[in-house]
Amino acid sequence: MEHGPSDLAFYTCGCLLLLIGLVKLPAAINRRHDMLLRAAVALLVIASTVFFLGAPDSIALINEMSGVPNLAAPLTYTALTAFSGASLLLIINWRPARPEQTRRASRICIAGSCFVILAIHGLFWLGDTPVEQLTLFDGYYADTPYIREMILLYLLAQGAGTLTTSILCWRWSREVTGSLRAGLRILVPAYLLHVAYDGVKLVAVVARWTGRRWDFLIDQVAPLAAAPSALLVVTGFALPLAGPRLALTFQALRQLQELAPLWQELHAVPTPGSVRTALPWWSTPAVRLTARMTAIFDALLSLAPYYDARARDEAYRTAVGSGEPPRCARATADAAMIIDAVRRQRTERGPDENLDNTTWGTHDLVHLSKALSSPVVHRFRLSGGSVESRPA
Numbered sequence: 001m002e003h004g005p006s007d008l009a010f011y012t013c014g015c016l017l018l019l020i021g022l023v024k025l026p027a028a029i030n031r032r033h034d035m036l037l038r039a040a041v042a043l044l045v046i047a048s049t050v051f052f053l054g055a056p057d058s059i060a061l062i063n064e065m066s067g068v069p070n071l072a073a074p075l076t077y078t079a080l081t082a083f084s085g086a087s088l089l090l091i092i093n094w095r096p097a098r099p100e101q102t103r104r105a106s107r108i109c110i111a112g113s114c115f116v117i118l119a120i121h122g123l124f125w126l127g128d129t130p131v132e133q134l135t136l137f138d139g140y141y142a143d144t145p146y147i148r149e150m151i152l153l154y155l156l157a158q159g160a161g162t163l164t165t166s167i168l169c170w171r172w173s174r175e176v177t178g179s180l181r182a183g184l185r186i187l188v189p190a191y192l193l194h195v196a197y198d199g200v201k202l203v204a205v206v207a208r209w210t211g212r213r214w215d216f217l218i219d220q221v222a223p224l225a226a227a228p229s230a231l232l233v234v235t236g237f238a239l240p241l242a243g244p245r246l247a248l249t250f251q252a253l254r255q256l257q258e259l260a261p262l263w264q265e266l267h268a269v270p271t272p273g274s275v276r277t278a279l280p281w282w283s284t285p286a287v288r289l290t291a292r293m294t295a296i297f298d299a300l301l302s303l304a305p306y307y308d309a310r311a312r313d314e315a316y317r318t319a320v321g322s323g324e325p326p327r328c329a330r331a332t333a334d335a336a337m338i339i340d341a342v343r344r345q346r347t348e349r350g351p352d353e354n355l356d357n358t359t360w361g362t363h364d365l366v367h368l369s370k371a372l373s374s375p376v377v378h379r380f381r382l383s384g385g386s387v388e389s390r391p392a
Contacts, residue, residue, distance in 0.1 A: 009223075010058075013230045014051030020234050021045045039090045040237050046086055047233060050079045051226075056134040069132045070141075074124040077154040078117050084161030085113030087191065087233075091168045116157040123150035135219040138201055142208035151205060159198035166191035169236075179243020183236045190232030193225040200225070252285035255366065259292055262369035266299035269342060296365060306341035306349075307358060311380075319376045328371070334358060335371035336380040 021044035028038045052058055059072040092105045127146035129137075138155075141147040166188050173184035204217035279291055315336035319329035337358070360368065371377060 009227060010051045010055035013227050014048040014055075017044050017048035017051065017230060017234055020238055021048065039086070039093065043083070043086045043090055044234070044237065046079065046083045047230060050076070050083055051230065053079050054226075059134050060132075063132055070129040070137060073129070073133075073137045074120050074150070077120050077150070080158050081113055081116050081120065081154055081161075084158040084165070084194070085109055085116075087165045088161050088168075089113075091165050091172070095168065095172045112157075113161075116153060120150055120154055123147065123153070136215050139204050139208055139213070139215040139218045142205045148205075152202075155198045155202050155205070159195050159202070162191040162194035162198070166195065179247070180240045183239035183243070186232050186239065187236035190229050190236050193229035193232070197222050197225040197229065249285050252289040256285060256289050256292060258366045259289075259296065259369050261372045262296060262365060263292060265339065265342065265372060266296055266303075269299040269302055269345065271295075271298040271302045293362060293365060300338070300360065303338065303341040303345060304357075306344040307337055308340055308344070309337075311340040312337040312358070315376060315380055318379075319374065322376055324374070324376070328374075331364075331367040331371040332374045332376050334360070334364075335368050335374065335377050338368070339372075339377065339381055 021041045024037065024041050024044075028041045031037055053062070053072060053076045059076070062072040062075065063069055089106060089109045092109060093102060097105075123146045127141075127144055127150065129141055129144065129147055131140070133140045138151050142151060169184045169187040169191065173181050173188070176184070200217050200222040204214045204222075207214040207217075279288060283291075312333045316329055316333035319332040320326065324332060
């Protein structure tokens with residue numbers, strides 16, 4: 001009786017890997033010269049193929065449609081060998097090295113993988129596998145001439161490839177930082193689990209040679225390493241690819257939060273000629289941040305005729321007197337002048353000859369927003385435009 005993980009587990013992992021690959025596929029097509037991105041997408045697709053081919057229902061379907069018992073075995077072994085070879089090839093080309101060294105290592109990796117794949121199919125056709133095995137092929141045919149060599153070859157080749165990949169990932173991770181380092185550190189255990197997968201199966205095969213039946217290692221223990229390995233591989237490769245975008249997203253969210261006080265102060269300011277439209281719910285934080293900053297600048301521009309230099313100078317002197325550093329005091333003075341301008345706009349009363357021509361850049365908005373919480377600005381707001389008459 002055969003056991004093992006359900007088809008659902010195989011198909012779920014395969015779909016997850018394929019989905020990640022398809023998400024990055026448009027970028028890989030558009031960025032034709034980015035070979036690393038295209039290689040990563042290809043690797044994810046190959047990994048998904050491994051799981052699709054390894055599902056018991058898929059194995060049965062391939063055998064039935066081909067009319068060849070156990071034809072799915074060499075096909076699955078081919079996908080596994082291609083996966084380990086592609087993983088090693090990707091890391092070889094991803095890691096900075098001398099071009100000639102990279103080319104030499106790449107040629108060895110490609111040649112070795114092709115040799116193993118050709119040998120797998122050659123040994124399969126030389127051997128005899130009349131009894132279909134959906135999950136226990138490795139154990140059932142461990143003593144069969146030529147098939148024995150085929151099984152041993154693919155286990156050793158895949159184990160060596162994934163172990164080398166894991167070692168390279170660890171070494172490289174000590175030289176880099178950020179999302180790339182995190183991704184490489186995740187890939188280390190991911191490929192070590194692949195080594196464990198091959199090692200457990202190899203133990204079961206050797207046990208067959210000595211007359212023991214440890215088939216549970218093949219269909220019950222070994223698959224336990226496959227799903228976690230797939231999840232870690234997806235995470236490890238996706239993190240460096242998506243890391244910069246995630247960092248920008250978190251940065252946009254943080255800036256939106258930091259700009260909230262300034263936007264609360266200015267959102268009611270009329271901005272003739274400016275168009276404010278509600279963004280759809282699916283808008284990214286970056287898009288929302290751009291729209292928010294544009295609206296803030298429109299409001300600041302609308303307030304320009306009402307900026308009073310006296311209010312700014314008075315707030316600056318009070319802030320400095322309260323112990324604020326000059327840079328913070330300038331932001332505090334600007335925030336107080338903006339509050340005063342909002343009040344003047346409402347009463348349609350400009351600053352006359354004391355007009356202030358201060359302008360702000362994008363990097364100034366967060367400082368202005370934070371300055372609104374200053375005690376000096378709070379006293380300025382309560383006093384109706386004067387802070388010097390109030391105690392510090």
